[in-house]
Amino acid sequence: MPLIDRLATIYRQTFGDFPAHIVRAPGRVNLLGEHVDYNDGFVLPAAIDRATYIAFSPTNASHSTLLAVDFDQRASFSPASVRTKTQADSSPLPDWSLYPAGVMWALMEAGLSVPSMNAVFASDVPRGAGLSSSASVEMAFLLAWQTLGGWTLPPMQRALLGQKAENQYVGVNCGIMDQFASACGVEDRLLLLDCRSLEWKTIPLPKDVSIVIADTSVRRKLTSGEYNQRRAACEAAVRLLQQDLPHIQALRDISVEEFNRLAGKLPPEVRRRARHVVEEIERTRQAEALLEAGNIREFGRLMNECHVSLRDLYEVSCPELNAMVDIAQSLEGCYGARFTGAGFGGCTVNLVASEKAHEFSQALAERYEAETSLHPEIYISHASSGAALLK
Ligand code: GLA
Secondary structure, three states: OOHHHHHHHHHHHHHOOOOOEEEEEEEEEEOOOOOOHHHOOEEOEEEEEEEEEEEEEEOOOOOEEEEEOOOOEEEEEOHHHHOOOEOOOOOEOOHHHHHHHHHHHHHHHOOOOOOOEEEEEEEOOOOOOOOOHHHHHHHHHHHHHHHHHOOOOOHHHHHHHHHHHHHHHHOOOOOOHHHHHHHHOOOOEEEEEEOOOOOEEEEEOOOOEEEEEEEOOOOOOOHHHHHHHHHHHHHHHHHHHOOOOOOOOOHHHOOHHHHHHHHHHOOHHHHHHHHHHHHHHHHHHHHHHHHHOOOHHHHHHHHHHHHHHHHHOOOOOOHHHHHHHHHHHHOOOEEEEEEOOOOOOOEEEEEEEHHHHHHHHHHHHHHHHHHHOOOOEEEEEOOOOOOEEOO
16 A cells, blocks of 8 residues: 555554645665765755654544554653653653654744644654654654744745754754755755855756665664764864954855865864865866766766775765665666765665666675675655655
8 A cells, every 4th residue: 555545544543543744754865975965065866755643623623633554553742741841741742752852942932823623644664774754754853843833934944943853852963954955945956055155056866876875774873973083073174264264154165175274273173074075176166067868877976986985084974875885886877876865874875867767776785695694675766755744
């Protein structure tokens, strides 16, 4: 049964009626610009055809009640209880509910009303796989409360509130990329975002090129700690470089040449992290012209370089991601392959000649399984539209 119909059925079994509304918010895949959004850089994601769906109705109860189908668990919280991360009965909020509760909190902080709802939700974005399942949950709940709350925010403002929920409520110091892509996705287009000005445009991908997502089936562990450490290293680099370049505010403001001149002043680990960011931002600056000229070969080469840099300088890859990328790059029709998202496990993204995409996917799965004894999931993805009210 399609996910939406299943949710409507479960909603009815749980709350005794059909849901008034259904929203959808997609996950994302990022093609280039990894770990640069929180350095004011440029990113090039696309929303994907996997999403979180919520079936919901308003209720007169004092609290919202959510059933997470993927966890087979419920949580109830009110505007008062979210402030202490507790449920209506004073028990702690389960981990999965921190995302919707964080969204409620961020909306309240913005002075927006958050009427109580009964909701059933589920996602076909794999969790912890680098495809932004959490941002898709946040963007879906933002839209759900917008539907009931009598206010309307532009998609970018919703993205910023989702990021605030994740930074200040969940405690992951993420950038804006994931929530942006989920909120602003456009069918069949890549999104090029300037994470400083928040200006963005869309770029078409040539018809004869496919985005293939390959899930290593390895899941990230302890990522929020590692993630926050990487961000702290970038901030340390900016502070040290400001001694020579007082005008810089972020690693975005330093060219590769300037960085090479001053890199010796940074301690080795901070230097590696900052070098990745400075060079990755330079790669993303080249991307737009390459894509517009249809130079997929050269763009793919930048993706390959990005993977090496994430592996060796930013040190956020893992053996399974490296194996998946190495195999992909050796296969016919592959323009570029790298891991996508925060790292430490999850998925790779591959740009592949469409006529070879099926063969490529099959060979990649077989060889990865032979090498690692792990069973990967590989699918040809499609750039989709952003979060929307379906009913
Ligand atoms: C996670 C974060 C994003 C971004 C990526 C790495 O997905 O949520 O903001 O930093 O990692 O590029």
